[in-house]
Amino acid sequence: MDISADKKFEDALQDLESVVEKLDAGTLSLEESLQAFEEGVALVRFLEEKLTEVEKRVEVLTRDNSGLFQTQNLETDEEGDT
Amino acid sequence: MTTSAFVSGSSRALSVTDLASLIQGQLEADFDNIWVVGELSGLRTPASGHIYFTLKDDTSQLRGVMFRGYARLLRFRPEDGLEVLIKGRVSLYSARGDLQVYAASMEPRGLGGQQLALEQLKAKLAVEGLFAPERKRPLPFFPRRVGVVTALGGAAIQDILTILHGRCPYTQVIVRPTKVQGAGAGVEIAAGINDLNEHGQVEVIIVGRGGGSREDLYAFNEEVVARAISDSELPVIAAVGHEIDLSIADLVADSRAPTPTAAAEMVVPVWADLSDRVAGTARALTTAMERTVTDRRRQAIRLEERIGDPQRQVDALRERTQTALSRLRSAFERKNEGVRARFEDLAATLNSLSPLAVLGRGYSLTRTIPGNAVVRDAATLHPGESVRLTFAQGEARARVEEVTP
Numbered sequence: 001m002d003i004s005a006d007k008k009f010e011d012a013l014q015d016l017e018s019v020v021e022k023l024d025a026g027t028l029s030l031e032e033s034l035q036a037f038e039e040g041v042a043l044v045r046f047l048e049e050k051l052t053e054v055e056k057r058v059e060v061l062t063r064d065n066s067g068l069f070q071t072q073n074l075e076t077d078e079e080g081d082t
Numbered sequence: 083m084t085t086s087a088f089v090s091g092s093s094r095a096l097s098v099t100d101l102a103s104l105i106q107g108q109l110e111a112d113f114d115n116i117w118v119v120g121e122l123s124g125l126r127t128p129a130s131g132h133i134y135f136t137l138k139d140d141t142s143q144l145r146g147v148m149f150r151g152y153a154r155l156l157r158f159r160p161e162d163g164l165e166v167l168i169k170g171r172v173s174l175y176s177a178r179g180d181l182q183v184y185a186a187s188m189e190p191r192g193l194g195g196q197q198l199a200l201e202q203l204k205a206k207l208a209v210e211g212l213f214a215p216e217r218k219r220p221l222p223f224f225p226r227r228v229g230v231v232t233a234l235g236g237a238a239i240q241d242i243l244t245i246l247h248g249r250c251p252y253t254q255v256i257v258r259p260t261k262v263q264g265a266g267a268g269v270e271i272a273a274g275i276n277d278l279n280e281h282g283q284v285e286v287i288i289v290g291r292g293g294g295s296r297e298d299l300y301a302f303n304e305e306v307v308a309r310a311i312s313d314s315e316l317p318v319i320a321a322v323g324h325e326i327d328l329s330i331a332d333l334v335a336d337s338r339a340p341t342p343t344a345a346a347e348m349v350v351p352v353w354a355d356l357s358d359r360v361a362g363t364a365r366a367l368t369t370a371m372e373r374t375v376t377d378r379r380r381q382a383i384r385l386e387e388r389i390g391d392p393q394r395q396v397d398a399l400r401e402r403t404q405t406a407l408s409r410l411r412s413a414f415e416r417k418n419e420g421v422r423a424r425f426e427d428l429a430a431t432l433n434s435l436s437p438l439a440v441l442g443r444g445y446s447l448t449r450t451i452p453g454n455a456v457v458r459d460a461a462t463l464h465p466g467e468s469v470r471l472t473f474a475q476g477e478a479r480a481r482v483e484e485v486t487p
Contacts, residue, residue, distance in 0.1 A: 016360075016364075020366045023367065023370035033375075044360065044367065056252060058256075
């Protein structure tokens with residue numbers, strides 16, 4: 001089961017919670033339960049990926065002479081930051 | 083009776099009330115419509131709605147009051163230390179013997195024109211609906227990239243980064259550096275907001291600066307900033323550190339925070355909480371699935387018990403079939419025996435009818451030669467003829483000697 005990369009984190013989280021709720025209600029057939037479970041697993045995987053999707057980075061946005069955007073890393077005082 | 087009559091030194095004594103009343107009349111005649119400039123201090127605004135204050139300069143001070151009816155019309159909030167221009171009158175509050183300035187209007191001095199312009203801009207933008215609550219967009223729940231429009235060297239950016247990465251280590255920040263005060267700051271801030279929109283990498287923008295004086299925060303009251311915020315595709319949090327009024331940026335922004343630190347807290351969730359929530363829900367998913375399987379298995383067992391073991395059923399069927407079969411067989415056999423008995427009876431009867439059986443009892447059979455016909459009458463025979471005799475065992479040939487009919 002594929003989940004669109006554009007899906008919002010909170011939407012996916014809500015979907016996952018409603019899948020669990022449905023499964024918990026125990027009204028699904030075994031076939032439907034398995035389908036719901038698979039959907040849930042895909043959502044968990046998606047959410048876990050989203051949680052660590054970007055790396056901590058601080059950039060400064062400027063424009064060059066021709067008006068094009070430039071970004072460069074910002075030196076900060078923070079520990080462990082580059 | 084005129085004031086000069088007393089000043090000129092009459093010996094008649096006055097009551098306090100008379101004197102107070104005379105002074106009051108004199109003051110109101112001479113100071114009916116005055117303008118005075120001074121610094122506000124000891125400001126009190128009790129529930130009555132009147133404003134009490136002391137107006138002072140380096141060497142003198144006067145008590146003052148602005149009654150509710152006038153105070154309601156003020157377009158700024160008076161505060162201690164503010165230099166104001168007051169229009170009003172001077173009189174005596176005879177119950178306490180206090181000489182007071184009775185203010186009918188008050189305007190911050192120096193800021194007067196600017197303040198007026200600000201109020202006018204505020205009114206204009208309000209009419210355009212830029213402050214309308216229905217225009218406010220919700221902030222993203224979990225933005226991965228946050229844009230910040232502020233001065234690079236300021237405390238605001240440090241505060242924001244500290245909070246952002248403390249709460250949510252996986253957040254990218256793109257800073258669009260701008261002046262935040264002084265000439266041209268407003269235009270730069272507006273350009274910064276536009277740039278972050280155009281760049282398209284961030285999901286939400288924080289625009290602001292740390293606390294400062296009213297003058298320092300002026301850029302956040304500029305129309306160009308208000309327009310940039312209202313035109314922004316991305317939700318904007320205004321974070322203008324201030325102690326007094328809300329800036330226009332605060333009013334237009336989708337959300338406002340009292341400080342840059344508060345804005346950073348507003349913009350990202352606590353990552354660890356989110357991670358826990360995902361992990362907890364994932365566990366709940368597994369548990370729910372396991373329970374579903376267990377439940378179904380239990381259900382299957384219950385059903386099986388109701389149906390019974392199919393093998394046992396087959397066995398029982400087979401047993402019944404076999405019983406039926408053997409009963410059938412024995413019934414058949416019984417019937418068979420009857421048939422055999424009848425057959426044997428029949429065979430015996432047949433046997434008794436056989437001529438051989440008669441011969442067995444000592445009789446013999448006589449037949450002619452030739453013709454082989456059974457002789458039943460002696461008269462058919464002639465002496466000298468041969469006949470054949472058949473016995474129980476064997477045959478003989480004989481000659482007729484004599485015939486006796």
